[in-house]
Amino acid sequence: MSSPEILLELTAITLIRGRRHLLQDIDLQLARGEIVTLIGPNGAGKTTLLRVALGLLAPTSGEVQRKAGVRIGYMPQQLQIDPTFPLTVKRFLAMNNRAQQERMLPLLEEVGADQVLDSPLQNLSGGEMQRVLLARALLREPELLVLDEPVQGVDVHGQIDLYQLISRVREQRNCAVLMVSHDLHLVMSATDRVLCLNGHICCSGTPEAVTSNPAFIEMFGLQAIESLAIYSHDKNHRHDNCSGCKDGSHAR
Numbered sequence: 001m002s003s004p005e006i007l008l009e010l011t012a013i014t015l016i017r018g019r020r021h022l023l024q025d026i027d028l029q030l031a032r033g034e035i036v037t038l039i040g041p042n043g044a045g046k047t048t049l050l051r052v053a054l055g056l057l058a059p060t061s062g063e064v065q066r067k068a069g070v071r072i073g074y075m076p077q078q079l080q081i082d083p084t085f086p087l088t089v090k091r092f093l094a095m096n097n098r099a100q101q102e103r104m105l106p107l108l109e110e111v112g113a114d115q116v117l118d119s120p121l122q123n124l125s126g127g128e129m130q131r132v133l134l135a136r137a138l139l140r141e142p143e144l145l146v147l148d149e150p151v152q153g154v155d156v157h158g159q160i161d162l163y164q165l166i167s168r169v170r171e172q173r174n175c176a177v178l179m180v181s182h183d184l185h186l187v188m189s190a191t192d193r194v195l196c197l198n199g200h201i202c203c204s205g206t207p208e209a210v211t212s213n214p215a216f217i218e219m220f221g222l223q224a225i226e227s228l229a230i231y232s233h234d235k236n237h238r239h240d241n242c243s244g245c246k247d248g249s250h251a252r
Contacts, residue, residue, distance in 0.1 A: 073142030126153035
């Protein structure tokens with residue numbers, strides 16, 4: 001069996017600002033076709049680690065290695081848009097790469113947002129905006145897809161759909177996915193590995209291994225562990241046939 005193709009490797013990453021250790025001695029390896037999710041409390045350094053991985057921040061020490069020429073698609077946590085600026089989805093996507101305008105509609109169809117092509121950005125719902133941002137990230141045909149809170153501002157039903165969509169994108173494109181999430185209840189069924197971060201890596205591994213780790217339990221509490229049970233025990237759990245998913249009780 002051949003070794004997996006490594007697209008991203010972080011070794012002993014430390015980032016210090018002033019007297020604060022934002023990141024400390026972090027190792028991370030990401031292979032093609034793998035979904036890795038960073039979880040942790042606010043201020044844990046999740047977005048900071050993504051920026052280091054993307055080359056937007058230089059670490060104080062440690063090494064970042066990306067596969068030579070790797071294509072990266074990035075979906076930011078927030079997009080600040082002047083509500084008075086008349087910008088349609090079509091124009092927004094064209095700003096990313098004018099040479100690929102013919103690919104906009106197929107990509108919006110892929111993410112389930114083709115109906116908003118000519119809509120003003122400020123009129124989009126939270127779920128529609130996240131799908132447009134995902135389509136924008138896919139314009140580069142990425143080998144590595146980096147997603148910072150991809151379901152932010154979306155209701156529980158939309159969150160389920162978006163995580164399922166991200167899984168399909170990975171399967172169809174065989175890309176690697178590195179994402180940040182706060183949605184413990186849903187993300188555990190949509191990832192291969194979890195890194196629990198709080199400035200340093202508290203624990204890592206499969207969702208099942210992480211949720212039984214004492215460091216994870218100390219950080220999130222036993223109540224969170226109990227509510228995660230349905231997601232960690234069955235990777236083939238069908239959200240669309242589950243009453244708990246439909247009424248949102250699994251996300252409480």
